[in-house]
Amino acid sequence: MGDVVEVIVGRVGRAHGIKGGVSVDVRTDEPGRRFVPGAKLRRGDGGELELGSVAWQRGKLVVTFVGHADRTAVEALRGVELLVDVPADEQPSESEEYFDRQLVGLRVLDAEGAEVGTVADVLHLPAQDVLQLDTPAGERLVPFVKALVPDVDLGAGTVTLAPVTGLLEDVE
Structure with a gap:
């Protein structure tokens, strides 16, 4: 694989509901590319999280993480930065747009x-x-x-x- 760069794609926000949902403060122009079920995101404080479900609710991104099945589990993640490695030469989906x-x-x-x-x-x-x-x-x-x-x-x-x-x- 060629050169990659680390990109912050979001920050875990407040718990949403009782079944492990959590809001994400999106920090990427292309959330549809970064937030898909099964995607693995690195935690800014170490470790890895795998996305379970992804949904938009009233303009907010709400996700679940595999292995974090309830509100108590995801509340401990609040404030954690979510990172991914992307190819250094990756281009935005639209022309005339830039990362x-x-x-x-x-x-x-x-x-x-x-x-x-x-x-x-x-x-x-x-x-x-x-x-x-x-x-x-x-x-x-x-x-x-x-x-x-x-x-x-x-x-x-x-x-x-x-x-x-x-x-x-x-x-x-």
């Missing part, structure tokens, strides 16, 4: 092609995703929309910003 791990570390270019910083993080805010950039002037936040970030070139390791006044500099 956070693909964007973090990319060089940021202005519209003229001059390097102005690097992508430090991707923030998933309620309104939209935002790129957190490290620049010589400090941290900057740029909404990750086509109008402001017209080009992402993973091969070249760059993202290019639109020529928008005040996007990276403080304007008075």
Whole structure:
């Protein structure tokens, strides 16, 4: 098998019902790929969990784990991070979408092609995703929309910003 990367896909939340169901705070853009019955997830604190059942209830992911048959058993898991190893070259299901791990570390270019910083993080805010950039002037936040970030070139390791006044500099 080729190179793999460790990805956090969720965090165990509150117990749901009395038969071992538990909510999961999903941390992946592709829960349908990561949360399927029989999938094995690593615990952030060590060990492994196997998914028993998976269901969406009122917009929340509710799962059971094999060997954790009741509420008491799953309450002990609350707060545990769920991790998987995925191929480093795995691509998102949709074109024009990117995994956070693909964007973090990319060089940021202005519209003229001059390097102005690097992508430090991707923030998933309620309104939209935002790129957190490290620049010589400090941290900057740029909404990750086509109008402001017209080009992402993973091969070249760059993202290019639109020529928008005040996007990276403080304007008075």
